[in-house]
Amino acid sequence: MNRRTMGKALMGLATGAAILALGVGAAGAQEKTKVGFVYVGPISDHGYSYQHDQGRLAVEKELGDKVTTTFVENVPEGADAERVIEQLAASGHKLIFTTSFGFMNPTLKVAQRHPDVKFEHATGYKRSANVATYSARFYEGRTVIGQIAGKMTKSNIIGYIGSFPIPEVISGINAFTLAMREVNPKAEVRVVWVNSWYDPGKEAEAAKALIDQGADVISLHTDSPAAIQVAQERGLYVFGQSSDMTRFGPKAHLTAIVDDWREYYVTRVKAALDGTWKSQDTWGGFKDHMLFLAPYNPALPADVVAAAEKTRTDIMEGKRHSFQGPVKDQSGKVVIAEGKQATDEQILKMDWYVEGVQGKVPK
């Protein structure tokens, strides 16, 4: 081995170690049905992928005598995803959950080659005979926290950290603002886009900028707890995202919208086991237990908590809709007429702000 090839060998080793960091967990006997999960992030993110893995663990717990589960974490959205999904399909997995939007086309491609395998793709919109889709109505949670924000703000400026200006995030901002203005017509929402799902440094900078501009309650639609820490340090209030982030700011963290896939995953695996599984689209909210709220901060006054709980149960029982007309856009034009509610399609394609949001939607 000459020096050059030795260098190359060492470099190969380095890359190998990087690949090792992608953990693959598998367990169990051969006879059981194999169920696979593909995550975009590490299960240790205590956010999006962590919550999906909680769903997998629930499947293990409930149906552990009939199924074994496998997960692959840190799968990049792209060509690698197809390889990983293909590998799971080829190694005898009968039901595979692909849990990020960017896995949509790879999932469909692999599904075409394996008609006997069932696939479940999160947050996508393309389905086929053996590919079902599912997502949660996260905006329902935004209605509850928007109401809390409207009652807790003193400066009447709410800071909102957005990831990307896509309908999911914009409908969240609008649901939040509508509920906030209902209890506090003077309050306004200022949005800062960080154009990233996960950049703790930039999320912290955005939180500081909003606070410096007078915001005293922060809401976020990005995945790291950086803004929670900033709010804690400055002695202000903040809402967590995806999972309970209380430990990053025990005083600041009012509550959080938590994703919950446990019930859905168990139901779907059961359906696959007893042969009733079929391709469908599921978009569930509080009612379907696909999201819930983290424990309320003791600092919240009892009447605020009671009102928030009423809003939550009203949504659950169908007595309240996040987009109940009349809803006006920023120019004052009525977009959703009095007595009407936004249709699912309107929510899925939302690209405009309601009255009360500062600035314009980036195009």
Add this chain to the structure above:
Amino acid sequence: MSAELALLGPILAAMLAAATPLLFAALGELVVEKSGVLNLGVEGMMLVGAVCGFAVAVQTGSSTLGFVAGAAAGAGMAALFGVLTLLLLANQVATGLALTLFGVGLSALIGQGFVGIPIADVPELYIPGLTDLPVIGKALFGQDALVYLALAAVPAVHWFLYATRKGLILRAVGENHAAAHALGYKVVRIRFLAVLFGGAMSGMAGAYLSLDYTPMWAEGISAGRGWIALALVVFATWKPGRVLLGAWLFGGVTIAQLHVQGLGIDIPSQLLSMLPYLATVIVLVVISRDVARIRLNAPASLGKVFHPDA
């Protein structure tokens, strides 16, 4: 004082903090490049520094030890790079890129048990009176120790490179390693030390992020700042003072664009997010028009493999 002017103080303070990790990493890389070595592994060294610094701070409860550990871990990664490129004569560009890939994976592996653990923030300086001054008070007298350390490193590096004999030798090695070798200077040893210094500075930059800027560990916490630091070195045409200007410009644009959005000024946020990078490209283009200046400052042996008997 109008609302916009009142924002100036917080913007300045935030800008200085945002520039700090860039300053550390870019100053380290500047010294490395001045010695004639191109280490593209800054991002990887930052990440390993960040996770090791965080791990030690969690275990010992001391952020000072955390910073030391971060610097040591960065230097350890740099030592790996030094062995590969200076002793085994591997290609510097390829090895540097591999070091970044390795650092991303290794830091994720080490950090597995440390995700989601909060630690205490490093306290900020507070001098009654001075810190309360309008506009400049918080920016100048209300930062934490690492910010001042990074600022102090600028004149220190400049002094070392241009006012000491050792700095002169380091630059000579970077300009013409064959001539320096002929004069009896230990080219490999000098470069190795420079690479270690660069690694330690990158590790400090990473530890600043995980211990102070956003006190937590998250995979990929540096989010590309290592690459920006690399660009800053060229942007500054290998001058420490200009690294400071570049870091401030970069930090300033980053912070200002968030404020512009918050104030609801109608500029697309994607364009604003792009601005710091755009500014770097524009300055690079402007500087590159003057070829002589680039030649004058860029180390002539940059990235070239040194073989003593060649």
